[in-house]
Amino acid sequence: MKQRDGMTLIVKTVTRISVWLILLYGIYIILHGHLSPGGGFAGGVIIALALLNVMLAYGRQFIDRWVNIGFLHDLESSSAALFLAMGILGMAVGGGFLANFISQGKLFSLLSAGTIPLLNIIISIKVSMGLFVVVWTLSVFHLDKGGKEE
Amino acid sequence: MPVETWLIFVLGFMIIGSIIALELKDLLSAVISIGIVGLGVSIAFLLLQALDLAIVQFLFEIFALIILIRAFNGKEYHIQEPSKSHMIQSVVTVAVLLLILILSINIFRALPEFGKPIFSTAKHYIENAAQETGSANIVTAIILDYRAYDTLGEVTVLFTAILGALAILRTRKSNGAAGGDNETA
Amino acid sequence: MTVYVLCFILLLVGLYGALTKRDLIKIILSLSIMGYAVNLMIILFAYRTDGSFAILVKEGSNPNMVDPLPQALILTSIVIELGITAMLVALAIRLFQQYKTFDITKIRRLSG
Numbered sequence: 001m002k003q004r005d006g007m008t009l010i011v012k013t014v015t016r017i018s019v020w021l022i023l024l025y026g027i028y029i030i031l032h033g034h035l036s037p038g039g040g041f042a043g044g045v046i047i048a049l050a051l052l053n054v055m056l057a058y059g060r061q062f063i064d065r066w067v068n069i070g071f072l073h074d075l076e077s078s079s080a081a082l083f084l085a086m087g088i089l090g091m092a093v094g095g096g097f098l099a100n101f102i103s104q105g106k107l108f109s110l111l112s113a114g115t116i117p118l119l120n121i122i123i124s125i126k127v128s129m130g131l132f133v134v135v136w137t138l139s140v141f142h143l144d145k146g147g148k149e150e
Numbered sequence: 151m152p153v154e155t156w157l158i159f160v161l162g163f164m165i166i167g168s169i170i171a172l173e174l175k176d177l178l179s180a181v182i183s184i185g186i187v188g189l190g191v192s193i194a195f196l197l198l199q200a201l202d203l204a205i206v207q208f209l210f211e212i213f214a215l216i217i218l219i220r221a222f223n224g225k226e227y228h229i230q231e232p233s234k235s236h237m238i239q240s241v242v243t244v245a246v247l248l249l250i251l252i253l254s255i256n257i258f259r260a261l262p263e264f265g266k267p268i269f270s271t272a273k274h275y276i277e278n279a280a281q282e283t284g285s286a287n288i289v290t291a292i293i294l295d296y297r298a299y300d301t302l303g304e305v306t307v308l309f310t311a312i313l314g315a316l317a318i319l320r321t322r323k324s325n326g327a328a329g330g331d332n333e334t335a
Numbered sequence: 336m337t338v339y340v341l342c343f344i345l346l347l348v349g350l351y352g353a354l355t356k357r358d359l360i361k362i363i364l365s366l367s368i369m370g371y372a373v374n375l376m377i378i379l380f381a382y383r384t385d386g387s388f389a390i391l392v393k394e395g396s397n398p399n400m401v402d403p404l405p406q407a408l409i410l411t412s413i414v415i416e417l418g419i420t421a422m423l424v425a426l427a428i429r430l431f432q433q434y435k436t437f438d439i440t441k442i443r444r445l446s447g
Binding site: 036041046048052080083098107108112114115119123127130133134135138139 | 201
């Protein structure tokens, strides 16, 4: 939790191994949102928690060095517009706002259900990036006990 | 054992947890007790066969706990000096809430019995969702196909809430303090 | 019926906290308790005796499913609640910076 260099070596090593598994699990939950419980919201939070895990273990400076927070924020904002664009595309191709205009495919196969997996991916980007940016901004205020501005 | 017995057990657990969370003096313990309540909700969703909700509630509860602990850890709790007016206020509030509870028992008697819902619109979704959308998970089919417009509104609300949080937290750039989304240390 | 009453008691506990506590953090916690109670109540209305989850499985699924519509509505509600919690926490942190206290009776003076 110290702003200088994060937690101990043990925590850092475990994080280095486990964070990829957590990310993989999040992607699995997102892509199988139309076949099993889960979906964009749950998967997005798992990905945000993986990033948060790195931030807690390695400290905020590490995140600042490797990740461009402005880019994450842009990604989050553009995914909301992307959702709207999918809706308008449905209006143009399928004849209704947010219409399911792609072929539905075979039931129980991964590539099925038309636009639902695409919308799941967009929502997961939105949720994960938004929540991570909020926690990143909150962490600025962690050490000072008030009165930063004065 | 029937589901209802389990639910009564979990709900009693949650009520005790929430009372403890509200009455504890230590902030960290209060936040952890709220975690008990949230995870109890997750278990209740699992018992009620709402699998999507159980996963989402579990994850969001963990996330909320991390936010609350990181934000409020180390801040000293303001010790509330026991004043007489506050005592009277608490007693009156408890009395009024108890009155509301007693008066509302009749309303709960008028509701349909537990396990026999009266909703009938969902019949169409259960029978036709697989053919119409190709999605095996009917809840996903509803939130992203039949009622995707709701989800658009929800995405907008989440976007606005996060923007609001960022706008509140942004410090003035002229002071040179860290903060704001474009500035990296 | 007992389940509904217990769920309502949970809501009232949250209401009690929001009305009597003077600490901003306790008020945030009370609001989230009320949110849990409302979500749980709506899902309780949707349950069907011996119902199964609303997901089709390959090996032939139980036709007696629970109602998926309230679940879809509550799913969005949970997400919004987290956004609201994050925003309230941000507000509380800013107020703490300004006034050095979480006590709402001392925050009354609006001069910075």
